[in-house]
Amino acid sequence: MAERLAVSDLRLRRTVVLVGMMGAGKTAVGRAVATALSVPFRDSDAEIENAANMSIAEIFARDGEPFFRRKEAQVIARLLADTPAILSTGGGAFLQEENRRAISGTGVSVWLNADLSLLWARVRHKDTRPLLRTPDPYGTLAALYEARVPVYALADIEVRTLPRMTIEQTAGKVIEALRDRGVVTPEEGA
Numbered sequence: 001m002a003e004r005l006a007v008s009d010l011r012l013r014r015t016v017v018l019v020g021m022m023g024a025g026k027t028a029v030g031r032a033v034a035t036a037l038s039v040p041f042r043d044s045d046a047e048i049e050n051a052a053n054m055s056i057a058e059i060f061a062r063d064g065e066p067f068f069r070r071k072e073a074q075v076i077a078r079l080l081a082d083t084p085a086i087l088s089t090g091g092g093a094f095l096q097e098e099n100r101r102a103i104s105g106t107g108v109s110v111w112l113n114a115d116l117s118l119l120w121a122r123v124r125h126k127d128t129r130p131l132l133r134t135p136d137p138y139g140t141l142a143a144l145y146e147a148r149v150p151v152y153a154l155a156d157i158e159v160r161t162l163p164r165m166t167i168e169q170t171a172g173k174v175i176e177a178l179r180d181r182g183v184v185t186p187e188e189g190a
């Protein structure tokens with residue numbers, strides 16, 4: 001009987017783009033997937049922050065959301081042109097048709113889908129997300145969730161993330177889904 005392949009024997013064929021709501025775990029899970037597959041990890045929010053030398057909250061406050069969205073689209077297009085990697089996006093990136101088109105052109109999109117209650121538990125104590133700086137952050141998150149879910153559902157693959165799953169378990173689920181779709185394949189000769 002063939003032995004089960006180790007994760008390190010797998011090869012990533014296309015850039016995997018994690019999409020979904022803020023707090024779904026795109027950054028945390030994306031990094032774990034990249035580590036497991038020994039491929040580069042990129043995060044569009046971090047790329048924008050590093051280039052501007054400012055936090056996302058500062059960019060929103062100084063230059064406005066439309067400016068941030070233009071930078072986000074540029075960063076995503078640039079990273080998609082690079083060698084296959086794991087690319088975690090900001091929660092609003094997949095909402096822009098331009099980004100969805102770019103992602104489906106060269107990458108594969110994975111929607112990390114978490115329930116609203118789990119998202120709220122993860123983001124409620126953090127002050128880093130400018131869109132939630134409203135008098136009713138829970139109501140704002142719920143409205144964003146409602147409006148965005150039909151768009152995230154356009155992603156190529158959906159992976160549900162549940163409250164009791166660790167980051168590594170969710171990453172394992174993502175890798176399994178990528179194997180099923182032939183996005184990660186056995187390394188030749190492995």
Ligand SMILES: Nc1ncnc2c1ncn2[C@@H]1O[C@H](COP(=O)(O)OP(=O)(O)OP(=O)(O)O)[C@@H](O)[C@H]1O
Nearest residue numbers: 022023024025026027028090091122165166167170
């Ligand atoms: N599967 C998980 N198990 C436990 N904690 C998690 C899991 N996924 C994410 N977290 C934690 O939840 C928080 C939010 O996760 P993360 O920053 O990765 O979300 P995100 O989807 O990248 O959000 P954003 O769109 O704002 O960038 C982090 O503190 C992270 O460590």
Ligand SMILES: O=C(O)C1=C[C@@H](O)[C@@H](O)[C@H](O)C1
Nearest residue numbers: 022045056090091092129130
């Ligand atoms: O959901 C969103 O629109 C956002 C999520 C974060 O990742 C950041 O990209 C920014 O705070 C906007």
Ligand SMILES: [Mg+2]
Nearest residue numbers: 026027045089
């Ligand atoms: Mg993130």
